[in-house]
Amino acid sequence: APVVQMHGINKWYGRYHALRDIELQVQPGERIVICGPSGSGKSTLVRTVNLLEPFQQGRLDVCGVEVGADEITRAARLAVNRRVGMVFQQFNLFPHMTVLQNLTVGPVWGGGVSRREAHERAMHYLERVGLLDQADKHPAQLSGGQQQRVAIARTLCTRPQVVLFDEPTASLDPEMVNEVLQTMESLAGEGMTMLIVTHEMGFARRVADRVIFMDQGQVIETAPPQAFFDAP
Ligand code: ADP
Numbered sequence: 001a002p003v004v005q006m007h008g009i010n011k012w013y014g015r016y017h018a019l020r021d022i023e024l025q026v027q028p029g030e031r032i033v034i035c036g037p038s039g040s041g042k043s044t045l046v047r048t049v050n051l052l053e054p055f056q057q058g059r060l061d062v063c064g065v066e067v068g069a070d071e072i073t074r075a076a077r078l079a080v081n082r083r084v085g086m087v088f089q090q091f092n093l094f095p096h097m098t099v100l101q102n103l104t105v106g107p108v109w110g111g112g113v114s115r116r117e118a119h120e121r122a123m124h125y126l127e128r129v130g131l132l133d134q135a136d137k138h139p140a141q142l143s144g145g146q147q148q149r150v151a152i153a154r155t156l157c158t159r160p161q162v163v164l165f166d167e168p169t170a171s172l173d174p175e176m177v178n179e180v181l182q183t184m185e186s187l188a189g190e191g192m193t194m195l196i197v198t199h200e201m202g203f204a205r206r207v208a209d210r211v212i213f214m215d216q217g218q219v220i221e222t223a224p225p226q227a228f229f230d231a232p
Pocket residue numbers: 013016018036037038039040041042043044045
């Protein structure tokens with residue numbers, strides 16, 4: 001079954017029509033890149049998938065959690081948070097905690113995972129993103145690129161079925177963009193299902209199965225990346 005299904009999703013912020021008749025299916029293992037101009041609704045779309053934004057028309061099924069218009073319950077949000085990972089432009093790490101504590105706090109308090117299991121997962125995913133040696137540091141001691149890799153590891157610790165990325169490299173200094181993109185690319189290589197908002201078209205070309213182009217709240221084109229980048 002698809003990991004994400006959006007049918008006829010419409011969303012308004014007040015009178016502003018932010019999402020128009022969105023139809024989207026994400027299959028297991030699929031990597032979808034969403035691109036389009038600033039203000040076209042990309043962020044709103046991924047935040048809708050994560051139930052961070054309510055919508056006024058349509059139906060949404062995320063990892064088997066079905067949600068109708070204006071009926072997002074606390075239970076649905078909790079269920080989705082356990083199955084869906086999200087990486088934002090801002091890293092949102094807890095500044096007073098170590099890297100390791102940042103990774104274990106979610107699974108222990110929100111996910112019903114034992115401390116020992118949370119610790120094992122944390123070490124595993126820190127190694128996975130190449131930051132095992134930074135486990136006892138505080139976020140402020142790390143570079144922006146390292147902090148974003150910690151944020152990715154933190155999401156992986158919840159064992160998500162799909163990970164949403166909302167411009168994960170947009171706030172990084174240019175020399176740190178590649179380390180984060182490489183981490184994401186290796187996740188893609190392992191079959192992770194990913195929905196990614198990014199302006200990094202080289203990355204999209206290498207990694208995306210499909211690119212979705214949005215404008216004014218609509219999906220105006222869906223195609224393999226070659227169709228966008230090799231067009232005359
Ligand atoms: P993108 O991610 O493509 O830059 P967004 O999804 O952030 O676009 O925003 C789409 C449109 O919705 C923009 O015009 C933005 O100003 C508007 N918008 C986003 N969030 C809100 C909000 N909380 N309240 C009102 N308008 C919003």
